[in-house]
Amino acid sequence: MAKSAFSKNDIWLAAGVRTPFSKVDGTLSTIDAIALSVPVVKHMIAELHGGKPDFVVWGNVVPSLTWSNIAREILMDAGVDPAVPAFSTVMACSTSMAGVIEAAGMIDGVSRNLALVGGVDSLSQVQLGLGTSLSNWMRQFQSARSLGEKLSHAFDLKLQDVRLFIPAVSNRTTGKSMGEHTEITAKEWNIGRAEQDQIALQSHQHAIAAWEHGFFDDLVIPFGDLRRDTIPRKDTSLEKLAKLPPAFDRISGKGTLTAGNSSPLTDGASSIWVASEAGLAKLPPTLPRVKLIDWEIASVDFRVEGLLMAPPYAIPRLLARHSLTYADIHLWEIHEAFAAQVLAHIKALESTEFIKTKAGVAASFGAFPRDRLNPNGGSVALGHPFGATGARILSQAVKQLAGMPSGQRAIVSICADGGQGTVALLESA
Template identity: 70%
Template sequence: MPTTPYRPDIWLASGLRTPFAKVDGALAQHDAIGLSVPVVQAMLAQLRGANPDFAIWGSVVPNLTWSNLAREVLMDAGAPPTITALSTVMACSTSMIGVFEAAGMLNGHSRRLALVGGVESMSRVQIGLGQTLSDWLRKFQKTRTVGEKLQHLASLKLADVGLYIPAVTNRTTGMSMGEHTEITAKQWRIGREAQDRSALASHRNAVAAWERGFFDDLVIPIGDVRHDGIPRKDTTAEKLGKLPPAFDRTSGHGTLSAGNSSPLTDGAASIWVATEEGLASLPASVPRVRLIDWEIAAIDFRHEGLLMAPAFAIPRLLARQGLRYEDIALWEIHEAFSAQVLFHIEALEDEAFLRERAGVDAGFGAFPRDRVNPTGGSVAIGHPFGATGARILSQAVKELAAMPAGSRAIVTICADGGQGSVALLEAA
């Protein structure tokens, strides 16, 4: 008789991260490896007589200097070279997908503990040659005689001399995330005032969390930089309301501004993924919760909003688990934009959307808005693309671990390309 494979319980233990800083700000001198190395070193220093069985690290913006970022980071961090390392990417969901990948790889005996994380250095984006110029240079390198070189030089046209500069746009549509979000915000009638209120709450929650010491054991210093540089204690609804539209500047109806959108950000973040046996390697003081389930959704963003996928994934996960919104004590929703959080919530409360578009024939009750991002979200804290998954999960783990046993959290991230990821966590 075949036996069912042993599937261990999977735990998440909160990890460490750098402070987050706006692009070209306090962390601008560090590239992706330079930001990641101190985080990995601090994580490895927590372990008691053990090493992780493998590591997964991710970044969204490409760099020609390396192909397997995870391996380079571990080597520069002085980690034992016997730790296998692989890199991953799924836009803003990158390090959350890394967590799901690690969860699937752990088996409770030969693989018990994984180090997962991600990074983005938006200040150190590498500019490359355009494809035509790259092709020309490769062929030029193959020429042997002076005549061949002169002939090849004569073939180069001024129009061929171009640079490739990575941009925060969708390749298929050519539109930025903000431009897409403006369209979806208008479709769901999400106004400027509501977006600014949401952004203000994010800043106030992040500032209050820093002031009461919530982030003290989650953030390590990088040189003289010890705190997130983006949360604004002095911001107000009036100040936010005076900022001009950032993405729709011509119609007179633009609602997204620099104040209610997440800024381009530098930073790195990490998290532990473990079986119960793997948790024994961590200090008891490190918060940990169970990873119960997850869902990954992909939608046709030519017809749906580019960042709408979590609104499809959340009801599918809850229906599978037999849960309602009120059963979730904590909601950590990545704030690419305040508008995106608000139209997700609108969709989750729309039974026609749930039935006809998400394919879930169930109602989940009123959405508990007061349980969303209690210690601040990406609009206030920042959004280094590859790092956000580990940041938001670690933050949720610490918040949830302080709640009564059995309390649950939903953590969601929207991603470019019409994709999104959702995790269901439970306090032990």
């Protein structure tokens, strides 16, 4: 799937803010998705000094029965002008990046010039549900008009109907978790434990360095007493990572994915601006901004291909459309769902056969520049609140790229459950 019908240089991204990210059942565990999002939205709206966005797109992956359009609920709680339309979106880990693509397609340069986009998830606030049979019984029981009808209906309840629905981080079609699928990919692509741990170590080292150098100071706002991400570990090492047991394949003796080289379940919210030239003029001139040049969405049959392997299909198509090679991309931001998945993507991108037979692109793009990958840390170290990750990665890329010379380019890539992925091409002004 190629980009929407906006013309070159019409769409800009300006860096947004996010909450600190915290591991599941940690510092943010008592805060639901709406409450996590409200301070982020308030901060973004305050940047407009009395103005307002033309519309809002907000993403959320973990479902809740207490809301259907979380975007609208957040705006109401944040005190935003109720005349601002808001809708929710979802595409697993690509959710808020998909929201950016949706917003870019809606901006027309006339009546729609500025969109606030973001996403959130609280993996600590997962609502359990009733099984379908029990839900139906409960609804019918409540609608009974008399005590006799209720008692009669009570005897209709069967023990096997009394089941709870517990949401899981797994694919509905296969029943396998993301980690179980990625273990398969790691074995198919011959991805070893040591190289996974090396990616994880670099992610933590880069994240810690970025925090210490102030890179995140204007990208992360305080949430209560929490001032920074709780997940990056300054004291981690290859030796410590090597001691961790396999997390998803504990039986075969060949499992390589661990808690250390996989992204943790995380709580947090993030945001970003999407604008036309006119919309950009409403934002503070100090905000980092870059051009959204193009995008690509790919989807593969995950019953045959790797569940998280769609981006290597999308990236060559996107680059070929602009006659670019890997060396022409000065910044690579690849979502680290798992270190093994990142390494599998790189191996696929360096395989001429894969690019030709799978991605359908007859071109050579050169060696992948690993030294340009995730310079400020990735999801393994920073965390991965599903709905928030897209806006987090894009804002991070916008700030990094905006500080580079004019004409420099970035690729931002996110894999998603369901065998899908989103990729964006950015350029500094």
